[in-house]
Amino acid sequence: MTTIDKIITDKGFIVPTFEEIYNRKLDSFKTVKPNIRETDSNLIISYLKFDAIEEYDSYMQGLSIFNNLSVYTATDNYLNAITGHLNMTWLEAKKSIGKVKITADNGTIIPQAWGVETKAGIQFVTLNTEPITITNNFVEVDVISLQAGKINNVRENEITEQTEILTGVKSINNAMPTLGGVDKETDTELRERYLKRIDRKTSFTTEGIKNYILNNSNVIKCQVIENDTDNNDSEGRLPHSYECICLGDTDENIFKVLYEYKLAGIRTVGDIKKDIKGVSIGFSRPVQANLDFEINITAIKDIWKEEFKNIIKNVIQTYIDKLEPQDIIYSYVLLGEIYKNVSGIKTIDIKIKKTGTSQKFTDYQLNRKEIAILKNVLINASVSL
Numbered sequence: 438m439t440t441i442d443k444i445i446t447d448k449g450f451i452v453p454t455f456e457e458i459y460n461r462k463l464d465s466f467k468t469v470k471p472n473i474r475e476t477d478s479n480l481i482i483s484y485l486k487f488d489a490i491e492e493y494d495s496y497m498q499g500l501s502i503f504n505n506l507s508v509y510t511a512t513d514n515y516l517n518a519i520t521g522h523l524n525m526t527w528l529e530a531k532k533s534i535g536k537v538k539i540t541a542d543n544g545t546i547i548p549q550a551w552g553v554e555t556k557a558g559i560q561f562v563t564l565n566t567e568p569i570t571i572t573n574n575f576v577e578v579d580v581i582s583l584q585a586g587k588i589n590n591v592r593e594n595e596i597t598e599q600t601e602i603l604t605g606v607k608s609i610n611n612a613m614p615t616l617g618g619v620d621k622e623t624d625t626e627l628r629e630r631y632l633k634r635i636d637r638k639t640s641f642t643t644e645g646i647k648n649y650i651l652n653n654s655n656v657i658k659c660q661v662i663e664n665d666t667d668n669n670d671s672e673g674r675l676p677h678s679y680e681c682i683c684l685g686d687t688d689e690n691i692f693k694v695l696y697e698y699k700l701a702g703i704r705t706v707g708d709i710k711k712d713i714k715g716v717s718i719g720f721s722r723p724v725q726a727n728l729d730f731e732i733n734i735t736a737i738k739d740i741w742k743e744e745f746k747n748i749i750k751n752v753i754q755t756y757i758d759k760l761e762p763q764d765i766i767y768s769y770v771l772l773g774e775i776y777k778n779v780s781g782i783k784t785i786d787i788k789i790k791k792t793g794t795s796q797k798f799t800d801y802q803l804n805r806k807e808i809a810i811l812k813n814v815l816i817n818a819s820v821s822l
Contacts, residue, residue: 740781
């Protein structure tokens with residue numbers, strides 16, 4: 438019989454095939470009855486095959502148990518049993534947030550939690566806690582999506598409809614995309630986050646601070662810059678301090694999270710400051726880099742479709758949404774994603790520039806504290822045979 442040391446190896450749990458198990462049993466039986474043949478109408482052959490199937494099923498059950506004991510292969514509640522010792526479970530889906538400009542007659546009252554939406558029916562409500570009376574023909578109001586999930590991250594100029602019609606309202610528009618909508622974390626994403634956590638020597642690192650903020654607030658993106666020297670750094674940070682650059686959530690919530698995470702002898706600094714119980718807490722908001730993409734494509738006539746342009750825009754938006762402050766936007770990454778999602782492209786050229794400027798780049802380096810916002814995408818497609 439196959440021994441355990443041959444089943445569990447340095448490569449994992451090795452399951453023999455049904456044929457291997459059956460042939461082993463047949464060879465063993467032939468030591469007792471060497472003249473037996475598989476072609477004979479012999480009940481022993483059926484018993485051997487049945488026994489081989491039962492043994493194979495046992496190995497498969499063993500494989501399942503083995504896999505569920507490893508973070509690399511466990512799924513569902515078995516995975517959560519492993520990550521739970523660090524109080525880590527699947528992050529819930531989050532709603533998308535943004536801002537809309539409401540143009541209306543003076544005196545128009547915008548009620549609390551007023552409903553607006555896109556033409557496609559993605560719904561948002563305003564976040565004003567009291568009715569707002571318009572006095573300057575317009576007002577800007579924060580909004581949040583009714584549903585959670587990344588589908589609610591909509592591009593600029595898409596929130597244009599009233600869910601509840603108000604007399605006096607002339608137009609609605611979001612000048613910037615809405616951000617922060619994410620789907621519920623998958624097993625793969627929880628596994629990767631868990632492995633990153635245990636790989637850190639200590640949580641008292643810039644990565645640890647960043648993850649704590651992201652996991653305990655509605656901050657969408659976060660960059661942590663540390664000054665671990667005994668002197669002020671070139672950007673004025675105090676000795677032994679760190680600065681968090683946070684996109685999303687309210688100032689008060691961020692102050693609360695930073696205060697809860699305060700480290701002995703290490704100060705938080707930034708453009709936005711508050712004293713909490715004698716402790717100075719600070720953080721900064723990112724600078725938005727509005728970017729334009731110019732994409733020139735030559736495509737095959739019988740394959741290229743006009744709707745591919747929207748797919749390409751969505752690919753770019755998805756890539757931009759994942760970037761952190763100070764990241765580099767690589768054209769080759771976008772090229773790979775576009776080729777995976779669109780067919781019929783013969784050649785493609787991507788150029789990136791800041792909105793309102795003329796200098797174009799193949800790759801774009803975000804500055805410190807700078808976060809990318811997709812503003813415009815121009816796609817020129819020439820079709821040939």
